[in-house]
Amino acid sequence: MATQVRLIHMAEPLSPPRLLPSGDAAITVEFSRTIDDAANRRVLALDRVISAEPIAGITETVPTYRSLLVHYDPVQISFDALGEQLLAHAAKALPTETGTRRWRIPVSYGGEHGIDLEDVAKTLKTTPDEIVARHVAGDYRVAMIGFTPGWSYLSGLEAFLHMPRRKDPRLLTPAGTISIGGIQTGVQCLAGPSGWHLLGRTPVRTYQLHRDPTFLLEPGDAITFTAIDAKTFAEQDRAAEAGAIVAELVTP
Amino acid sequence: MSKLVVASIGPASSVQDGGRPGSQRYGLTPSGAMDRLSLAAANTLVGNVPLAAAIEIGPFGATFTARGGGVRVGLAGAPRNADIGGRPVAFDSSATLAEGETLNLGFARGGSFSYLAIEHGIEGEPMFGSLAVNARAGLGSPYPRPLQSGDELKTQAASTAPERRIELPAATDAPIRIVFGPQDDEFAEDNKKLFLDSEWKISATSDRMGYRLEGPVIKHLDGHNIVSDGTVNGSIQVPGNGQPIVLMPDRGTSGGYPKIATVITADFGRFAQISAGRPFRFKAVTMAEAQAEAIKFHALLRSLPDRLRGIEDFGLNIEALSDANVAGQAVSAVDASTWQVAVP
Numbered sequence: 121m122a123t124q125v126r127l128i129h130m131a132e133p134l135s136p137p138r139l140l141p142s143g144d145a146a147i148t149v150e151f152s153r154t155i156d157d158a159a160n161r162r163v164l165a166l167d168r169v170i171s172a173e174p175i176a177g178i179t180e181t182v183p184t185y186r187s188l189l190v191h192y193d194p195v196q197i198s199f200d201a202l203g204e205q206l207l208a209h210a211a212k213a214l215p216t217e218t219g220t221r222r223w224r225i226p227v228s229y230g231g232e233h234g235i236d237l238e239d240v241a242k243t244l245k246t247t248p249d250e251i252v253a254r255h256v257a258g259d260y261r262v263a264m265i266g267f268t269p270g271w272s273y274l275s276g277l278e279a280f281l282h283m284p285r286r287k288d289p290r291l292l293t294p295a296g297t298i299s300i301g302g303i304q305t306g307v308q309c310l311a312g313p314s315g316w317h318l319l320g321r322t323p324v325r326t327y328q329l330h331r332d333p334t335f336l337l338e339p340g341d342a343i344t345f346t347a348i349d350a351k352t353f354a355e356q357d358r359a360a361e362a363g364a365i366v367a368e369l370v371t372p
Numbered sequence: 373m374s375k376l377v378v379a380s381i382g383p384a385s386s387v388q389d390g391g392r393p394g395s396q397r398y399g400l401t402p403s404g405a406m407d408r409l410s411l412a413a414a415n416t417l418v419g420n421v422p423l424a425a426a427i428e429i430g431p432f433g434a435t436f437t438a439r440g441g442g443v444r445v446g447l448a449g450a451p452r453n454a455d456i457g458g459r460p461v462a463f464d465s466s467a468t469l470a471e472g473e474t475l476n477l478g479f480a481r482g483g484s485f486s487y488l489a490i491e492h493g494i495e496g497e498p499m500f501g502s503l504a505v506n507a508r509a510g511l512g513s514p515y516p517r518p519l520q521s522g523d524e525l526k527t528q529a530a531s532t533a534p535e536r537r538i539e540l541p542a543a544t545d546a547p548i549r550i551v552f553g554p555q556d557d558e559f560a561e562d563n564k565k566l567f568l569d570s571e572w573k574i575s576a577t578s579d580r581m582g583y584r585l586e587g588p589v590i591k592h593l594d595g596h597n598i599v600s601d602g603t604v605n606g607s608i609q610v611p612g613n614g615q616p617i618v619l620m621p622d623r624g625t626s627g628g629y630p631k632i633a634t635v636i637t638a639d640f641g642r643f644a645q646i647s648a649g650r651p652f653r654f655k656a657v658t659m660a661e662a663q664a665e666a667i668k669f670h671a672l673l674r675s676l677p678d679r680l681r682g683i684e685d686f687g688l689n690i691e692a693l694s695d696a697n698v699a700g701q702a703v704s705a706v707d708a709s710t711w712q713v714a715v716p
Contacts (some may be wrong), residue, residue: 142634143633143637145604184602194662268399286420327398329499
């Protein structure tokens with residue numbers, strides 16, 4: 121397979137991001153106010169440029185759907201000086217897909233692993249099999265990781281599967297839950313509250329202490345899902361518990 | 373091997389240090405002490421590095437017993453009545469528990485969190501470079517949860533160094549300073565003014581993730597759902613009910629409510645110490661002022677070793693007395709000048 125290189129061609133130069141103060145030790149570099157795939161690619165591109173050409177004083181960066189949160193040490197650099205350098209970096213941060221890693225993540229859909237699958241099918245006036253087929257056919261990207269360790273928010277959910285979140289969020293949903301909410305789908309690592317619709321579970325731990333790597337996915341990684349049965353889930357879950365990655369790295 | 377055994381402890385008490393920044397891009401919150409200056413002061417008192425792991429003690433009382441040898445502790449943060457086996461102990465000073473002695477700490481007075489640092493530090497297995505407890509993520513050492521009675525914190529035997537006290541800047545009730553943003557444009561000017569002009573109280577339902585504020589309803593211009601973006605310590609989110617939530621060290625790394633303002637670095641610990649129900653106000657400052665204050669705060673943290681003093685103001689120093697007697701000097705328990713230890 122040929123290396124994927126796709127530049128987003130623009131008729132006009134990219135508009136500069138907005139620099140929003142998040143206190144005296146962080147700047148939010150905002151590319152859009154809405155969930156927007158093009159903006160998310162620019163967020164990830166700026167993150168890569170900062171990683172390749174570090175700016176003294178930056179302590180860490182946190183990519184999200186529409187903005188990059190840049191933590192810095194105000195003893196080392198001021199808001200104004202850092203803002204100027206971030207705008208210069210953003211101007212040369214071209215969104216590309218060069219070198220994107222792609223993971224295939226096994227999912228046991230429906231039944232006890234995906235208690236909302238049948239209701240989702242009813243709401244969307246189709247069958248559970250159709251929902252699974254569409255979810256598995258998707259080509260997703262990690263837009264951001266947040267909320268709790270390893271909770272990966274994916275962009276690329278097809279419009280047919282867009283659904284408002286539950287009116288009553290659940291206080292506890294299982295580790296490894298694969299769910300849909302709004303226009304997003306997600307891979308949840310730890311058990312915790314969620315207002316999304318639960319389609320299935322993966323044995324993959326996107327975060328596991330004492331494993332190398334501790335965090336499996338990076339913002340920007342490409343993701344596809346593959347359906348497995350409950351028996352395979354049980355086997356792979358034991359392997360993952362013991363430290364196996366289980367997810368398949370399709371392209372490095 | 374000495375250890376400090378938790379004989380009794382209230383909720384909201386855990387081992388904390390400088391936290392584990394660096395993995396927020398993976399959803400891992402930094403955690404760490406609510407009030408860094410007090411953590412650093414407690415550690416400095418016993419010769420530890422400023423942000424070493426110590427016990428963060430919530431508003432209720434606690435008792436600790438030394439086993440296997442003497443344990444020296446440094447106490448800072450919210451002051452409390454304190455004694456070791458009936459011997460009064462002052463806050464912002466060090467003290468030593470002999471084997472079998474118990475340190476009794478009362479309720480926090482004028483604050484929420486006290487810090488008990490242990491000379492030589494607490495033994496544990498760092499996770500992402502930190503012992504700080506983050507119960508939701510199952511992180512922290514020696515226990516990945518708040519402390520309970522019976523827990524044991526292992527350390528090395530107390531040294532024979534003299535006890536110290538530390539001179540800290542006087543406490544202040546000044547308003548908590550904020551800079552507006554990142555989403556203050558989601559609020560009309562009159563609501564930003566209402567935020568600044570009103571008295572606020574911290575709700576009793578607050579925790580290490582967030583402090584819920586009670587006061588007037590702050591209205592959004594255009595709904596309360598925004599696309600999630602990154603958060604910092606001190607982010608002031610306004611959810612749909614208009615009652616702000618200030619995000620604390622165990623916050624989610626991203627949040628989907630508009631953030632009207634952010635508490636400045638220099639005031640964050642002071643804000644964390646405000647007791648539930650006690651009225652306070654916010655004050656807006658410019659970014660230049662906030663950054664100048666952050667630099668001053670950093671300098672204050674660095675100056676802590678220079679602020680150490682001898683213990684002479686706090687009555688009898690039993691250990692110094694005993695050391696002096698052992699050395700064969702004539703000392704008088706009522707004339708401190710005969711046994712005081714000179715400290716630069």
